[in-house]
Structure formats: C-alpha cells, structure tokens
Amino acid sequence: MTASFPAPLPVLTLQSERRQDGPLVDALIARAFGPGRFTKVSERVREFATFAPEMSVxxxxGERLLGCARMWHVRVGGRPVMFLGPFAVELGERNAGFGARMITRACEFAAAAGETHVVLVGDExxxxxxGFAxxxxxxxxxxxxxDQRRVLVRALTPDAGELAGPVEPA
Structure with a gap:
C-alpha cells in the first residue's frame, strides 16, 4: 500500500494589481462568478466607485494568477472608506488559505494608505x-x-468608530 501525500502548496507572491494584470484578473472573475455577477448589488457599487489598484491584491x-481581491474608493455616510470585491481564487486552489492572505494584505495596504474601514458583501x-463583522x-x-446580514465591515484602526449611511461615490 502506498501512502498518498497532498501536493505541496505553490509559492505565493502577493502584490498590488498592475495595469497589465487587468485582463487576467477579469478572466479569473468571469470564471469564478459567471455572468450572474452583474446582477449583484456589489456590481452597482463598482459602477460608481473608483478603482484602487494600489490596494487591490x-x-x-510564478506567472500564474491564482487569485485577486479588488478594492474601490467609496463613501459611507460621507466618510471615505474602501469597498472590497470582487474577490476570487482559481477553483483548484481554493481551501489553501490564499483568499484570507489576499484579503489581509489588501486591508494592510488600505490601512497603510490611511483608510479607516473596509466594507464588503459576503459570508461572515x-x-x-x-476581521470583518x-x-x-x-x-x-x-x-x-x-441581505443586511451579509454587509460586513472591518475597522482598520482602533479609533475608527462606527459607519452609518448610504454607500456613495468617493
């Protein structure tokens, strides 16, 4: 009887999204979500939000894109905040912790830029x-x-305070 061992995890490089990454990221998002993504409320936000490639991950x-987490400038109740999404990982790479690492890095980028909150729609x-609640x-x-239970917020600083109000353009 031969023992089976899980395949080793690939070496992962996390970096801000570059202009040349756009077509690969768009293709990954299309594979992950399909055309149904255009009916979601998050897509309504992205229609007026300002893309932040420097905070997107x-x-x-190597040369293979395994995942992405995009960030967008918006306002909530007049306060500037970041909106996270879409977030996608290649099907064969899920459950390896890449998603959590990408989201954590995107939040680190936002905090380093002086942002106070990140908002997303997802599963708590x-x-x-x-760190989202x-x-x-x-x-x-x-x-x-x-579904308001899926509207999640992460404060990036201890004194960030609560968010309240409509999500609007930055």
Missing part, C-alpha cells in the same frame, strides 16, 4: 476570520436589495 505562483463565517442594523446602506 493579486496572488501569483468566512470573512470573520480576517456584520454592520449593525441597516447602518451601511447599499444601492439595491441585499
């Missing part, structure tokens, strides 16, 4: 591991229907 193994069971009540109001 790409995960590379997953994103809670990297449900926005209380309907404090953060997105531009369309959304």
């Amino acid at each position: 790409c995960a590379w193994s 069971a997953y994103f809670g591991r990297v 449900t926005a209380p009540g309907r404090a953060v109001v997105l531009p369309g229907p959304v």
